[in-house]
């Protein structure tokens with residue numbers, strides 16, 4: 444197959460694609476500029492902090508699994524906004540819930556007051572997860588920050604002042620803020636911002652002896668891990684490993700925090716990635732797909748941990764707002780349907796088997812295929828960046844995980860035909 448630029452399928456409706464260009468949103472010129480005009484006066488890209496390096500494509504619309512740029516070119520979106528758009532783009536469940544929330548005129552009241560959507564969402568999450576309570580926030584990193592605070596307070600209440608250390612897994616990624624960066628094993632992300640929060644021990648997840656030693660009943664408050672490491676290169680931990688760490692942590696009075704920000708909420712083919720192991724964590728972090736594209740995170744916790752947290756111990760202005768909670772409730776209802784999850788698992792098998800065929804036919808180029816459900820990765824022998832660029836130019840959006848792995852995170856609503864097309868583009872774009 445030859446590579447082609449993402450092909451225009453229909454011409455874009457220019458009236459609706461770019462609200463930035465409509466008159467009503469044109470901003471007035473500032474009256475006086477007290478300093479030299481910023482670079483962004485001539486290049487809008489220069490107005491955003493340069494912590495990302497996006498390609499020069501301006502997306503203006505989304506439809507199902509596709510993103511559409513300003514020239515009307517369509518791209519298969521196998522990134523889902525890094526695992527966020529679980530129902531794809533423009534799904535009626537998401538837009539319907541947004542409209543419903545808007546109709547009430549109440550978008551936000553803060554946690555100073557009760558609102559129904561946050562309570563209903565907390566009840567639904569408790570029913571599905573087996574955990575008793577929820578704290579809502581706005582991102583994955585924030586959910587990890589909360590989880591670490593809750594675990595530390597609980598552990599100190601049971602084991603005294605020294606019981607505050609956090610054990611984290613090598614290869615793990617938990618976010619870019621304070622505590623979440625401190626438990627993230629990425630030296631390049633950490634180094635410029637040191638000193639980070641102290642009291643963190645990293646262990647190789649497969650080194651049982653090191654794990655045994657690190658989980659100190661007198662000093663360790665919590666063990667945090669992703670059941671499937673996303674940023675770390677699509678690495679799955681077995682149900683046996685999850686059961687083992689659960690037994691160890693229970694035995695030693697250590698909280699088990701599972702970070703399912705990326706792998707949770709249906710992505711692996713079960714609502715939560717930990718479920719097939721039969722364990723129950725003490726604390727569960729969720730975010731990305733929770734509110735169908737709106738920013739939202741959640742920390743779910745057992746009653747025992749929740750009990751130590753009292754008014755004033757933690758907070759957030761926006762967490763659990765009416766708009767995000769209303770949408771999340773609808774997304775959760777859709778994703779938690781057993782028939783929907785069975786389809787995710789089936790389509791995941793299809794994606795996995797097609798990628799495996801690519802590996803078998805190109806063993807000198809593809810080292811390994813990993814993943815579960817609709818979170819898959821292929822590890823290349825050489826760095827992944829050039830292939831990611833080539834397949835993007837051919838109309839397939841993917842995201843690297845580390846230097847050598849190309850990650851596939853399609854919407855959970857992706858079709859079989861889209862999966863087949865994506866794998867064809869990938870195969871043609873390999874070195």
Ligand SMILES: Cc1ncc(COP(=O)(O)O)c(C=O)c1O
Pocket residue numbers: 525582583584585587616617618619669673674702703704705706730731
């Ligand atoms: C497992 C995991 N935890 C936490 C985070 C941080 O989430 P956010 O970017 O929403 O802060 C991520 C983000 O990729 C993640 O994959």
